[in-house]
Structures are given as structure tokens and as C-alpha cells.
Amino acid sequence: MNSIDLIKKLSDTEGISGFEDKVLEIIKDEMKDYYNIEKDSMNNLYINNIVPEERKKPVIMLEAHSDEVGFMVQSIEANGLLKFIPIGGWSSQQVQAHKVKVQNSDGKYINGIISSVPPHFLKNDGKTELKDMFIDIGAFSYEEVKEIYKIEIGAPVIPNVICEYNETSKLFLGKAFDDRIGCAIITEVMKDIKNENLDVDVVGVISSQEEVGLRGAIVSSQKALPNVAIVLEGPPADDTFRNKYTSQGGIGKGVQIRHIDPTMIANPKLVKFIKDIAKKYSIKYQETVRESGGTNAGKIHLENLGIPTIVLGVPVRYAHSHHNFVSLNDYQETVKLVKAIVKELNENIIKNF
Known part of the structure; x- marks a missing residue:
């Protein structure tokens, strides 16, 4: 290679x-x-x-x-959102609204988004700390996350990014x-x-x-x-x-x-x-x-x-x-x-x- x-x-x-x-x-x-x-x-x-x-x-x-660096599922909310903790050093300003993938109990990856509040509803400075963020996989209940998506507590969460190489600049983006x-x-x-x-x-x-x-x-x-x-x-x-x-x-x-x-x-x-x-x-x-x-x-x-x-x-x-x-x-x-x-x-x- x-x-x-x-x-x-x-x-x-x-x-x-x-x-x-x-x-x-x-x-x-x-x-x-x-x-x-x-x-x-x-x-x-x-x-x-x-x-x-x-x-x-x-x-x-x-x-x-x-x-x-990545994240780990800490708990599953009643509404299907995933509470997570950071694995490694993250700044909260770099995390919101990015795509991630969560590994389920079958070893498959479920796509999700780190939740954010639309600007229409923001107050004050609009900042959200990591501890107050969730991962949204498009589920609507605790049972759906567990039974359909088969995501469990302790599941690893990885940034969902595909590496690209630019022949002109000779830079990788990944x-x-x-x-x-x-x-x-x-x-x-x-x-x-x-x-x-x-x-x-x-x-x-x-x-x-x-x-x-x-x-x-x-x-x-x-x-x-x-x-x-x-x-x-x-x-x-x-x-x-x-x-x-x-x-x-x-x-x-x-x-x-x-x-x-x-x-x-x-x-x-x-x-x-x-x-x-x-x-x-x-x-x-x-x-x-x-x-x-x-x-x-x-x-x-x-x-x-x-x-x-x-x-x-x-x-x-x-x-x-x-x-x-x-x-x-x-x-x-x-x-x-x-x-x-x-x-x-x-x-x-x-x-x-």
C-alpha cells in the first residue's frame, strides 16, 4: 500500500x-x-x-x-437521545452538529448527530457545554434505541469523517x-x-x-x-x-x-x-x-x-x-x-x- x-x-x-x-x-x-x-x-x-x-x-x-479522541455512550434518555462523555480532550465549541457513528452490540455503526439548538431558540451567548449535549440517532424512545438500534451503555462513538487527499495542495483532510x-x-x-x-x-x-x-x-x-x-x-x-x-x-x-x-x-x-x-x-x-x-x-x-x-x-x-x-x-x-x-x-x- x-x-x-x-x-x-x-x-x-x-x-x-x-x-x-x-x-x-x-x-x-x-x-x-x-x-x-x-x-x-x-x-x-x-x-x-x-x-x-x-x-x-x-x-x-x-x-x-x-x-x-471520540466519545462513549453514558446513558439512554427516555426520548431516545444518547447521553455521552468525551474520550480524550475536546472543546465544546468544536463538537455540536457534527456527524458521529455509534457502534452497536452487533458491531455495526449507527449514524447520528451531536445535538444542537437551532439559532431561533438560543438565548444569551448560545453556548452549550459538552455535559449538556446529546447524540441523536433518529430514535424516539429508550426502547427503540435498545431493541431496534441495539445500542448499549458503553458503546464507542467515533467522528463520522471520510479522508480526502488533494493532489494540488498535497493535503489530507480527515x-x-x-x-x-x-x-x-x-x-x-x-x-x-x-x-x-x-x-x-x-x-x-x-x-x-x-x-x-x-x-x-x-x-x-x-x-x-x-x-x-x-x-x-x-x-x-x-x-x-x-x-x-x-x-x-x-x-x-x-x-x-x-x-x-x-x-x-x-x-x-x-x-x-x-x-x-x-x-x-x-x-x-x-x-x-x-x-x-x-x-x-x-x-x-x-x-x-x-x-x-x-x-x-x-x-x-x-x-x-x-x-x-x-x-x-x-x-x-x-x-x-x-x-x-x-x-x-x-x-x-x-x-x-
């Missing part, structure tokens, strides 16, 4: 936190002719995992998370690029380096439940126990509301290299090494100092008595909303950088981190 088709397929696939199975099946199918694949009880996926006693080279972990874009990078890189004679061993890790507290990465990093970790992310772009001097996550400006966020300070020597590699291979990059947010790197870098860790990102416009933009050019620059990093790393360089 080529890059465009892979990204579109991963974007379209349903997989909120805790329900990532379909995403993993796509990656497993892509990797089955290349590596051994393992999955644990947390729904973490390991590509080419090497147990500690069999290691002869330093291990580099490429990590991304499979889950997307959902869940945080972090399906990272999943695609790992899939492509692991294929491309399969027959390379490297000085390191590379393990691909697709972690679960990042959006609800970095949970899968706690387990996956303890199992992989890498010497260096590269976290591939879809961080929020900022070029629509900041100028060219203050923007640090611009679409089309290349790989984003993260220095810091509230969960981790990147290893400065590793940052310098990666910037030098980007310059050597003429790879476009941008740097960011984040005041908010966090990634699985926040948990990973604390394992195994400390793991040198970096976050490399493909900026995503309107992350944590139904519709996102992401650039194929930024994706390709990131793939090039990750491949160059693993080719250049060796035991002596890693010891200096």
Missing part, C-alpha cells in the same frame, strides 16, 4: 481509546510479510520486538499511539491524524529498513490509550526497554493563529522537533544529533517549545533508568476535532528523517546521550 492509501485507510478506521483493534489489524496486515508481530493485553502492538536476553545491539524504539500519521510513519519506515545493515535494532511500537492518560506507553516502554525512543506524533498546528515568527507548528514547514512540554524535556544531546542529521540530509524541520500538552514521551523517558527520548511531529491543523488537515510533504520529510536517524545511530553515539 502506498503512503497516500495507507494514511487514508488509517484515518478512516474507527479506534477511540480502548477500542483500537481495527487500527492494529491494518498495521499487522501491512507488516505480516516483514516482521514478527506481538500484541499485549493493553492493545499495544510490537513490531520486531527483541527480548533483552537476545539483544546484541542497542535498541531504538519508534513509537506512536493508535487511539483517537480525522484522527493525531496519531494515525505517526502509525503510518512507523509502518513505512519499518518496511523500508527491513534489509538495511544497521548498527542498531529497531522496534516499532503502536501504543494504546494515549488520549486518556498515556496508559499504553507505560506498559509498552517497559516491555520494549529501548536505549533510545523516537515518538512520532501529530501535534496541533499553530500557523492559522500565529505569525511566521511565533508559529512553531506550520503546515508544509517540515518535521517538528520538540524541545520541551510539561511532561518532558528532550535530551539536549539527542536534539542536537537529530538537528545535525536533518541538516546533513537537507530535511526540512521546525522547532517547538511547548507550554502545554504532552505525549507518550512523558512516560517513556522515565523507564529503564531513563531513556533518551525525542518527539518528532507532523503538524495537524484542528487536532482534536472532527476534521483535520495534514501535509504529505511534512509526512515524507519525517519518514526521511527517521530513516536517516536509525542509519546514523550506533552504540558509541548513544552512550554520549
Whole structure:
């Protein structure tokens, strides 16, 4: 599968936190002719995992998370509306009137709309909080929801979006690029380096439940126990509301290299090494100092008595909303950088981190 088709397929696939199975099946199918694949009880996926006693080279972990933000049915109202809770971080202003799909007990998806009040009936500022919203599937009673649509409490709810690719702009418009874009990078890189004679061993890790507290990465990093970790992310772009001097996550400006966020300070020597590699291979990059947010790197870098860790990102416009933009050019620059990093790393360089 080529890059465009892979990204579109991963974007379209349903997989909120805790329900990532379909995403993993796509990656497993892509990797089955290349590596051994393992999955644990947390729904973490390991590509080419090497147990500690069999290691002869330093291990580099490429990590991304499979889950997307979504919702879950909390209760069913007498009138057939569905009360829901957010899974992951949502802003109430981005949610109302959007289409969603609710998975029923047969595994089928029922289309619905997140309810909104017509402007004719709005008072004051017209704002509605998430806790006061409902999902409308076109049912009219509790019994209809249960008996006809077969929707139950705890049902996952996914944004109903089909990914599109624009050949002219080389932009994708879809959902869940945080972090399906990272999943695609790992899939492509692991294929491309399969027959390379490297000085390191590379393990691909697709972690679960990042959006609800970095949970899968706690387990996956303890199992992989890498010497260096590269976290591939879809961080929020900022070029629509900041100028060219203050923007640090611009679409089309290349790989984003993260220095810091509230969960981790990147290893400065590793940052310098990666910037030098980007310059050597003429790879476009941008740097960011984040005041908010966090990634699985926040948990990973604390394992195994400390793991040198970096976050490399493909900026995503309107992350944590139904519709996102992401650039194929930024994706390709990131793939090039990750491949160059693993080719250049060796035991002596890693010891200096």
C-alpha cells in the first residue's frame, strides 16, 4: 500500500481509546510479510520486538499511539437521545452538529448527530457545554434505541469523517491524524529498513490509550526497554493563529522537533544529533517549545533508568476535532528523517546521550 492509501485507510478506521483493534489489524496486515508481530493485553502492538536476553545491539524504539479522541455512550434518555462523555480532550465549541457513528452490540455503526439548538431558540451567548449535549440517532424512545438500534451503555462513538487527499495542495483532510500519521510513519519506515545493515535494532511500537492518560506507553516502554525512543506524533498546528515568527507548528514547514512540554524535556544531546542529521540530509524541520500538552514521551523517558527520548511531529491543523488537515510533504520529510536517524545511530553515539 502506498503512503497516500495507507494514511487514508488509517484515518478512516474507527479506534477511540480502548477500542483500537481495527487500527492494529491494518498495521499487522501491512507488516505480516516483514516482521514478527506481538500484541499485549493493553492493545499495544510490537513490531520486531527483541527480548533483552537476545539483544546484541542497542535498541531504538519508534513509537506512536493508535487511539483517537471520540466519545462513549453514558446513558439512554427516555426520548431516545444518547447521553455521552468525551474520550480524550475536546472543546465544546468544536463538537455540536457534527456527524458521529455509534457502534452497536452487533458491531455495526449507527449514524447520528451531536445535538444542537437551532439559532431561533438560543438565548444569551448560545453556548452549550459538552455535559449538556446529546447524540441523536433518529430514535424516539429508550426502547427503540435498545431493541431496534441495539445500542448499549458503553458503546464507542467515533467522528463520522471520510479522508480526502488533494493532489494540488498535497493535503489530507480527515480525522484522527493525531496519531494515525505517526502509525503510518512507523509502518513505512519499518518496511523500508527491513534489509538495511544497521548498527542498531529497531522496534516499532503502536501504543494504546494515549488520549486518556498515556496508559499504553507505560506498559509498552517497559516491555520494549529501548536505549533510545523516537515518538512520532501529530501535534496541533499553530500557523492559522500565529505569525511566521511565533508559529512553531506550520503546515508544509517540515518535521517538528520538540524541545520541551510539561511532561518532558528532550535530551539536549539527542536534539542536537537529530538537528545535525536533518541538516546533513537537507530535511526540512521546525522547532517547538511547548507550554502545554504532552505525549507518550512523558512516560517513556522515565523507564529503564531513563531513556533518551525525542518527539518528532507532523503538524495537524484542528487536532482534536472532527476534521483535520495534514501535509504529505511534512509526512515524507519525517519518514526521511527517521530513516536517516536509525542509519546514523550506533552504540558509541548513544552512550554520549
